[in-house]
Amino acid sequence: MVKIGVPKETYPGETRVAIIPANVQQFKKIGAEVIIESGAGEKAGFTDAEYLEKGAQVVKTRKEVFENADVILQVRALGANPEMGKKDIALMREGQILIGFMEPFFAKDLVEEVAKKGVISFALELLPRTSRAQSMDVLSSMATISGYKAVLLAASHLPKMFPMLTTAAGTVLPANVFVIGAGVAGLQAIATARRLGAVVKAYDIRPATKQEVESLGAKFVELGLESQEAEDKGGYARDMGEEFYRKQREMLTKVVAESDVVISTAAVPGKKAPILITEDMVKNMKPGSVIVDLAAERGGNCELTKPGEVIEKYGVTIIGPVNVPATVPYHASQMYSKNITNFCMLFIKNGEININLNDDILSSTLLTKDGKLTNPIFD
Numbered sequence: 218m219v220k221i222g223v224p225k226e227t228y229p230g231e232t233r234v235a236i237i238p239a240n241v242q243q244f245k246k247i248g249a250e251v252i253i254e255s256g257a258g259e260k261a262g263f264t265d266a267e268y269l270e271k272g273a274q275v276v277k278t279r280k281e282v283f284e285n286a287d288v289i290l291q292v293r294a295l296g297a298n299p300e301m302g303k304k305d306i307a308l309m310r311e312g313q314i315l316i317g318f319m320e321p322f323f324a325k326d327l328v329e330e331v332a333k334k335g336v337i338s339f340a341l342e343l344l345p346r347t348s349r350a351q352s353m354d355v356l357s358s359m360a361t362i363s364g365y366k367a368v369l370l371a372a373s374h375l376p377k378m379f380p381m382l383t384t385a386a387g388t389v390l391p392a393n394v395f396v397i398g399a400g401v402a403g404l405q406a407i408a409t410a411r412r413l414g415a416v417v418k419a420y421d422i423r424p425a426t427k428q429e430v431e432s433l434g435a436k437f438v439e440l441g442l443e444s445q446e447a448e449d450k451g452g453y454a455r456d457m458g459e460e461f462y463r464k465q466r467e468m469l470t471k472v473v474a475e476s477d478v479v480i481s482t483a484a485v486p487g488k489k490a491p492i493l494i495t496e497d498m499v500k501n502m503k504p505g506s507v508i509v510d511l512a513a514e515r516g517g518n519c520e521l522t523k524p525g526e527v528i529e530k531y532g533v534t535i536i537g538p539v540n541v542p543a544t545v546p547y548h549a550s551q552m553y554s555k556n557i558t559n560f561c562m563l564f565i566k567n568g569e570i571n572i573n574l575n576d577d578i579l580s581s582t583l584l585t586k587d588g589k590l591t592n593p594i595f596d
């Protein structure tokens with residue numbers, strides 16, 4: 218029987234849990250038992266009693282989880298929880314497997330430390346965006362939640378309503394929403410804003426997104442800058458360089474000024490987010506307008522964003538939310554748990570662990586093994 222350990226999340230403000238009770242049985246079927254720290258699911262709405270009922274073992278301390286488990290599943294490990302993630306390394310042993318978000322691009326020192334311990338670690342940020350990996354794609358799951366929540370944040374700060382209403386008191390015009398970056402979060406933001414009745418425009422440098430934006434009933438803003446070269450072979454945007462971003466800002470100025478709400482999600486993996494909204498562009502927006510900068514954790518797409526804060530400048534509210542999925546912990550945990558369970562099914566079968574590195578999903582997420590850093594991101 219393989220033992221799966223689920224410690225309580227320790228990052229400040231983290232409310233999610235890596236495994237929810239509904240997935241415990243799925244582990245049973247592959248010959249694995251879930252050992253969970255008491256209270257780990259509480260903030261997400263899952264009680265110890267529910268885990269017990271599904272056949273999990275509930276233990277009192279974090280130490281017991283680490284001591285007994287072959288595989289540790291977390292939402293935030295290593296670089297995604299730098300202070301406590303470092304302390305957890307002391308609880309780990311050679312050959313133990315660690316899986317979760319790890320922010321590997323920004324925490325090489327912690328990755329080196331866990332490698333020295335002989336831990337086999339998999340960073341879920343590095344999952345390939347292929348159809349086979351879709352059922353494990355935690356990035357898409359969490360981005361879906363962020364895109365949805367960004368619109369609700371915007372709507373609750375905007376001094377206007379989103380839908381057009383024709384009433385006895387006159388006509389209320391719909392809000393104009395502009396979404397920058399039409400990846401998973403951006404597309405969900407478009408869909409949510411449309412459901413609330415806003416008029417939505419969107420922009421992305423990857424030309425493939427035009428059709429996706431239009432299929433959701435939004436208008437794609439053509440800047441003439443989009444090109445195939447903006448997309449790498451993994452489907453992600455490339456870093457286009459400062460001159461490109463300068464041109465892009467110039468061309469975005471008018472549409473930003475006309476919008477009541479700007480939701481920005483533009484990101485380049487492993488890099489700081491590009492600045493696409495300058496202070497001058499904010500000055501040109503109408504008073505009462507709202508910017509929700511989903512790139513806040515990566516430095517922000519707006520020059521004025523303060524990560525984790527809501528500020529007002531030139532009459533514009535600028536929201537820099539961090540860890541947005543943790544504000545919807547029930548469904549964020551449900552999706553994360555299903556994804557990570559599917560990931561475990563790649564290497565646990567009939568009660569045994571077998572890591573086949575010819576599997577591209579395992580090889581591309583593997584960070585450390587046999588005391589070494591194995592991932593090409595460190596080359």
Ligand code: NAD
Pocket residue numbers: 345346347348350351354356357360397398399400401402403420421422423426451452453454465482483484485486491493
């Ligand atoms: P992301 O979070 O890395 O970036 C968000 C968006 O910002 C991307 O669409 C990117 O193109 C855009 N962006 C970057 N720089 C920009 C700029 N200067 N101006 C405007 N937009 C800019 O991306 P993501 O949401 O994780 O999605 C990455 C890709 O993976 C997409 O192509 C997505 O469709 C694809 N994907 C594929 C699968 C699958 O097939 N299994 C699953 C999920 C996502």
